Amino acid sequence: MSGHDFDLFVIGGGSGGVRAARQAASTGAKVGLAEEYRMGGTCVIRGCVPKKLMVFASGYREMCEDARGYGWDIGQGNFDWPRFRTHLHEELDRLEGVYRKLLTNSSVEIFDARATLKDSNTVKLSTGDEVTARTILIATGGHPYMPEMTNAELGITSNDIFLLEELPKSILIVGGGYIACEFACILNGLGVEVTQYYRGAQILRGFDDEARGLIAEAMHERGIDLHLGTNIVEMARATEDHLAEHGTDSDAAMGADVGLSQALLSRDTEGSGPIWVKATNGKERVVDAVLYATGRVPNTSGLGLEEAGVEIGRRGEVVVNEYSASSAPSIYAIGDVTNRVQLTPVAIREAMAFVETVFRDTPTPVDHELIPSAIFTQPEMGTIGLTEEQARDIEPIEVYCSSFRPMQTAFIGRSDRVLMKLIVSQATRRILGCHIVAPAAGEMIQLAGIAIKMGATKEDFDRTVAVHPTMSEEIVTMREPVRAG
CATH class of the missing domain: 3.50.50.60 (FAD/NAD(P)-binding domain)
Structure with a gap:
């Protein structure tokens, strides 16, 4: 360990930090991790997971209304927030326990404390202890921005x-x-x-x-x-x-x-x-x-980063290169604290690339191209690649688009519409972007994203037989562009 207490010390117990700690430990490195709040970070404790459970809960009122349109005699009940909230926090407690167990089973030493930097190799803990590490990883995430106004x-x-x-x-x-x-x-x-x-x-x-x-x-x-x-x-x-x-x-x-x-x-x-x-x-x-809900900012304040030689950007982010290395040779950063792409799966990918680079001697840059993502509105939106507006500014394109009333809700007279849209390069025929607005669009874009990441062309989609009757079959049945540009 070159005279240090740890080979790696991770500050932050979110999805990215936990993944990096576990993977580094699997190489034989001695790893410590400090988390000042709850293990699991934004995603598990106050982000993706509880939000998605609330998305599920919020859909049942409309589902009950739809069921009556399909002949079911279902009454409209009342939503019991305290009962849901109790179950929600039980689930979050369970998931936090899972994260802790994963770390413990990987022989990662956990510190339930706030960690700050004394210098580029020394971490100060709120318990009063200090530890040293050959490499320090900042994975402290971000927090919601509050506007500066009276009250x-x-x-x-x-x-x-x-x-x-x-x-x-x-x-x-x-x-x-x-x-x-x-x-x-x-x-x-x-x-x-x-x-x-x-x-x-x-x-x-x-x-x-x-x-x-x-x-x-x-x-x-x-x-x-x-x-x-x-x-x-x-x-x-x-x-x-x-x-x-x-x-x-x-x-x-x-x-x-x-x-x-x-x-x-x-x-x-x-x-x-x-x-x-x-x-x-x-x-x-x-x-x-x-x-x-006016944006999120990186958690870098008061960590002692600048004093340790870490460059901080104008939005408070840790400035890193393609290998997640900061301006201080021993300090790296991943996830929302770098303000690159604020998505949990991206933080996990950055964690994996960091471990490959630093602990497996396989320099691995982070790939931020063609990342599929979903917005869990009602209806959902799934997206990957360039928007029509972005693509038009780069090269000549064709736009294939279909908007229609889906069978399930049209049957009961609802006016809901869905959208299936492909942005195609005229020169290469590659699909530059795919945008879906529909129930379960997040599930659809995950699968479409595989093909698009592989470089699929419009003709590859055309050769795929449709699954009928589904909403998503429109993705492979649109034959003529609605416009070009």
Whole structure:
């Protein structure tokens, strides 16, 4: 170990950090890992896993309505948030235990403490101990951004959703990215009256225009009060005058008594009850909660990184090269803390590449090309590769696109539409992008992503026999482009 306590010390117990620690230990390295909160990180404790379970829960109300259209005599029940929340946290506790067991079984020494850097090879722990390591890996992830405005602390973030003692009757969600849109759909599905403000011209900036337009329409149709080109300019705890004038979005007629009886959060807050907000368009309203989903920032503050010689970027990220190496020779970083691609599977891939490079002497750059991803709105969106707008700026393309009412919901008279879209290079015929808006789009894009990553052409898709009757058969039956550019 070259005189050090550890060959590798990992700061952060999320998916990336845990994978790196386990894989490095499998090479015979002595590995330590420090986590200051709960093992599992954002994904397991306050991100992907609890969010997806809430996605499942939010879909049953519509499912019950659909079942009646198919002849089933099913009554509309009430959603029991406390019962769901209890089960949710039991599952998160179980998963945290799994992560700890995986580390222990891999002979990784766990430190339940905050870790900071004393220098490029020394880690200080909040317990007062210090350890040294030949290599240090920063895998501290990120956290939700809170805007700098008066009374911003009255709002909550996506981290807090899973800690609510009870669901608010009404909520204002600020933001237009995938987290904001996912929680708008989730909470709407659970019976919360949802208003969403986004300062841009359309939600889901950076995704395919046609796809995000269809999702915005679907959100409107499901009752989400979406306001584009709109932001909060003022917010405060609602007074009796506010309540008398504006009521709450959940029930204006209830006047000043609305929501005053219950605290919304299990964490400490200064006061409780409805919140008054004023928008850039001049409109005022009172809601039971405000959720900020305005982006995430890397967890680098106070870690001692710059003092250890680590370059920090303008957004607070650890600047790394293609091998995840920082400007300090002994310090590497992976995952959201690098602000490259903020996805759990990417952090895991970066962890694997790091171990190959540092502990198996096989320099392995991280591959960030053609990453499939999903947005768990209702309907879902699955995407890989270039959007139509991005591709047009690079080379001549053909666009193959089909939008239609799927059989399952058309049968019961619902107006839902799905979208299947392929972006094709005119020169090489390779598929440059695939965008799906449909129920289970995340499942579809995972499989389509394999072919596209392999370099499939439009003709490869054309040669594939359709599975009928399915929504996804449209991906292989679109023969003529709808436009070129």
